[in-house]
Amino acid sequence: MTTLTKESGAPSSADAGAFLSVRDLRVQFKTEDGIVKAVDGLSFDLERGKTLGIVGESGSGKSVTNLTILGLHNQQFATIDGEILLEGQELVTARENELEKLRGNKMAMIFQDPLTALSPYYTVGRQLSEPYMKHTGASKKEARDRAVQMLEKVGIPQPKVRFDDYPHQFSGGMRQRAMIAMALMCDPDLLIADEPTTALDVTVQAQILDLLKDLQQEFGSAIIFITHDLGVISQMADDLLVMYAGRAVERGSVKEVLGDPRHPYTWGLLSSMPRLDSDIQQALTPIPGSPPSLLNPPSGCPFNPRCAFKSEVPGTLCTDARPPLADGRAAACHLTAEQKQTIFIDKIQPRLR
Amino acid sequence: MSDNLTLPAQQGPVDTSRETLLEVKGLTKHFPIYGGFPIKRKVGAVQAVDGVDLTVGVGESVGVVGESGCGKSTTGRLITRLLEPTGGSITYAGQDITHASRKQLAPVRSEIQMIFQDPYSSLNPRQTVGTIIKSPMEVNGIEPEGGREKKVRELLELVGLNPEHYNRFPHEFSGGQRQRIGVARALALNPKLIVADEPVSALDVSIQAQVVNLLQKVQQELGIAFVFIAHDLAIVRHFSQRVAVMYLGKVVEVGDRDSIYNRPRHPYTHALLSAVPEVTVESDANAKERIRLYGDVPSPISPPSGCRFRTRCWKAQDKCATEEPPLVQLSGNRDGHLTACHFPEDPTTEARAEDVVLDPALKALEEDAETGPVTKD
Numbered sequence: 087m088t089t090l091t092k093e094s095g096a097p098s099s100a101d102a103g104a105f106l107s108v109r110d111l112r113v114q115f116k117t118e119d120g121i122v123k124a125v126d127g128l129s130f131d132l133e134r135g136k137t138l139g140i141v142g143e144s145g146s147g148k149s150v151t152n153l154t155i156l157g158l159h160n161q162q163f164a165t166i167d168g169e170i171l172l173e174g175q176e177l178v179t180a181r182e183n184e185l186e187k188l189r190g191n192k193m194a195m196i197f198q199d200p201l202t203a204l205s206p207y208y209t210v211g212r213q214l215s216e217p218y219m220k221h222t223g224a225s226k227k228e229a230r231d232r233a234v235q236m237l238e239k240v241g242i243p244q245p246k247v248r249f250d251d252y253p254h255q256f257s258g259g260m261r262q263r264a265m266i267a268m269a270l271m272c273d274p275d276l277l278i279a280d281e282p283t284t285a286l287d288v289t290v291q292a293q294i295l296d297l298l299k300d301l302q303q304e305f306g307s308a309i310i311f312i313t314h315d316l317g318v319i320s321q322m323a324d325d326l327l328v329m330y331a332g333r334a335v336e337r338g339s340v341k342e343v344l345g346d347p348r349h350p351y352t353w354g355l356l357s358s359m360p361r362l363d364s365d366i367q368q369a370l371t372p373i374p375g376s377p378p379s380l381l382n383p384p385s386g387c388p389f390n391p392r393c394a395f396k397s398e399v400p401g402t403l404c405t406d407a408r409p410p411l412a413d414g415r416a417a418a419c420h421l422t423a424e425q426k427q428t429i430f431i432d433k434i435q436p437r438l439r
Numbered sequence: 440m441s442d443n444l445t446l447p448a449q450q451g452p453v454d455t456s457r458e459t460l461l462e463v464k465g466l467t468k469h470f471p472i473y474g475g476f477p478i479k480r481k482v483g484a485v486q487a488v489d490g491v492d493l494t495v496g497v498g499e500s501v502g503v504v505g506e507s508g509c510g511k512s513t514t515g516r517l518i519t520r521l522l523e524p525t526g527g528s529i530t531y532a533g534q535d536i537t538h539a540s541r542k543q544l545a546p547v548r549s550e551i552q553m554i555f556q557d558p559y560s561s562l563n564p565r566q567t568v569g570t571i572i573k574s575p576m577e578v579n580g581i582e583p584e585g586g587r588e589k590k591v592r593e594l595l596e597l598v599g600l601n602p603e604h605y606n607r608f609p610h611e612f613s614g615g616q617r618q619r620i621g622v623a624r625a626l627a628l629n630p631k632l633i634v635a636d637e638p639v640s641a642l643d644v645s646i647q648a649q650v651v652n653l654l655q656k657v658q659q660e661l662g663i664a665f666v667f668i669a670h671d672l673a674i675v676r677h678f679s680q681r682v683a684v685m686y687l688g689k690v691v692e693v694g695d696r697d698s699i700y701n702r703p704r705h706p707y708t709h710a711l712l713s714a715v716p717e718v719t720v721e722s723d724a725n726a727k728e729r730i731r732l733y734g735d736v737p738s739p740i741s742p743p744s745g746c747r748f749r750t751r752c753w754k755a756q757d758k759c760a761t762e763e764p765p766l767v768q769l770s771g772n773r774d775g776h777l778t779a780c781h782f783p784e785d786p787t788t789e790a791r792a793e794d795v796v797l798d799p800a801l802k803a804l805e806e807d808a809e810t811g812p813v814t815k816d
């Protein structure tokens with residue numbers, strides 16, 4: 087029958103295989119100080135049932151990207167260009183009522199702070215069942231049963247009683263569980279988790295991460311997992327996208343990117359954070375400077391003012407030309423492949439011991 | 440289990456030659472809760488800190504880790520005497536400062552300084568950087584050689600800022616730079632002890648290392664003792680020679696860095712260490728144990744009786760509910776490694792034969808996955 091093209095290494099740029107495909111996405115906001123290029127030419131693919139991790143610092147455009155996928159930007163203030171295809175359906179130009187049918191149904195979101203994302207005015211149960219009733223036309227009774235079942239699945243004790251509780255009666259970890267239950271109510275194909283555990287304690291974070299992983303196996307959803315924590319991403323994701331100043335700077339599988347990183351920014355991230363098993367005598371190597379302003383990003387490679395290896399690139403290539411990000415496993419850097427290899431082995435790897 | 444308990448709490452770090460700078464004994468802070476109508480009465484108390492013992496040697500860096508609400512920040516504020524302790528004692532350089540008056544504290548205040556978590560709210564937006572760093576000297580009437588302004592410029596240079604930034608305002612700086620200003624302010628009085636309350640957790644990952652390195656430089660070059668409060672276990676390990684693990688207002692385990700991270704005995708320390716998400720580059724790296732607790736930390740208003748961790752502990756027995764475990768040195772532990780547990784774990788963090796999963800939802804999902812793998816097309 088049809089040829090199976092599951093593991094083709096490089097995500098084919100043709101959108102035939104990919105479940106979600108983002109092509110050359112640009113999001114700009116007009117502000118008093120000028121135009122903020124929050125996302126600047128971002129492309130990625132996501133397969134069904136896989137997890138794509140997006141890491142980056144604050145202001146790197148990771149959250150903006152995902153709000154764009156959900157169509158949550160006000161068109162009045164944001165200029166959105168490019169393509170977002172969800173199973174072949176174009177989302178950038180889609181009308182509001184089409185998006186409404188998708189949101190909460192085919193794609194759902196888990197927000198960072200469950201206390202502000204849940205309405206304090208309605209009971210948790212009502213917030214869970216409302217989208218289900220709207221999307222499936224289920225009765226109140228059916229929606230309640232479904233909600234109780236989901237609450238139980240995510241580990242809320244006494245789900246029948248807790249259904250009628252308000253968000254403030256839940257603890258932080260339980261609220262995040264309720265959020266996950268809400269996102270999974272309609273069995274979405276795409277789940278966007280925006281820093282879902284950043285506000286939680288480590289022991290609770292570990293529970294929630296494992297829960298998400300197990301639920302993904304059961305529901306088979308594709309997940310876009312946004313975080314700034316490389317440790318979390320290495321536990322959760324299959325593929326990884328490293329973002330810097332609104333652009334993707336490195337892409338590949340988690341093993342490839344974290345095990346054999348090829349972009350100076352990824353090197354910087356890895357060597358600037360201590361690990362539980364790292365050598366105590368080994369000083370941390372911070373990335374100098376601070377993230378650039380998106381109002382006026384540096385010319386050429388946005389990382390060039392902070393890059394320690396700029397001198398290895400001949401001429402003024404780094405400040406003149408923006409390095410392209412090829413398809414598949416790639417890094418947007420002017421260094422040659424051999425240079426990256428030697429720098430990583432000679433200078434970076436010893437720091438990661 | 441009694442054979443596990445040997446000597447009562449032995450104070451002092453491994454390096455016994457170190458002089459004690461700060462000693463905290465049975466430190467307690469209860470925040471009263473008022474309620475009732477029409478006359479408001481005290482109806483309860485948040486037992487934020489409940490009997491904490493801690494020693495800090497001269498020039499030593501002690502880390503305090505724990506989850507939110509475990510009382511680590513309150514402990515820091517009690518040590519700096521920003522809060523009045525409910526009970527216990529704080530001895531600084533041989534002087535009891537537990538309930539010292541403003542006047543009595545004045546000479547000590549300049550020696551104990553604090554670095555706050557949020558670099559945005561801890562700097563006065565209406566003062567210039569120069570004024571911010573200078574004011575501790577003015578308040579304490581200190582006139583350094585060459586004038587205060589010269590000293591401020593030196594400090595700015597020490598923390599990696601341009602001395603010409605003297606007349607700028609905090610809003611002109613990024614988060615990492617602001618935290619440097621906070622560090623410079625703390626250093627202005629040549630302190631002997633700095634309490635750093637989550638000094639890097641509000642910063643971006645790439646900036647955190649800059650501030651950690653700065654603090655480390657300050658600690659080593661100027662010989663300042665640190666109480667380093669953080670929830671990030673890896674950063675605490677990187678920074679501190681000794682580490683105290685807190686849970687619900689109590690120290691459950693304290694010891695040198697190696698003991699806590701490689702030979703922990705308290706189940707909570709085990710759970711905490713196993714919950715840290717780590718960048719695993721290669722899957723063959725020696726597997727860590729996997730412990731997944733259930734639920735959140737209980738409320739400190741009515742903490743569990745006996746051992747406070749028992750409600751989330753997989754080894755809890757009747758004894759844990761009735762008898763509070765003392766913080767003692769268990770047999771086989773190094774000097775200064777104290778644990779408060781009736782049924783301590785083996786001193787290793789390697790993977791166990793069976794994972795400890797207390798979360799019922801997680802357990803159910805994992806059992807499903809094992810017994811009947813549901814394949815979805």
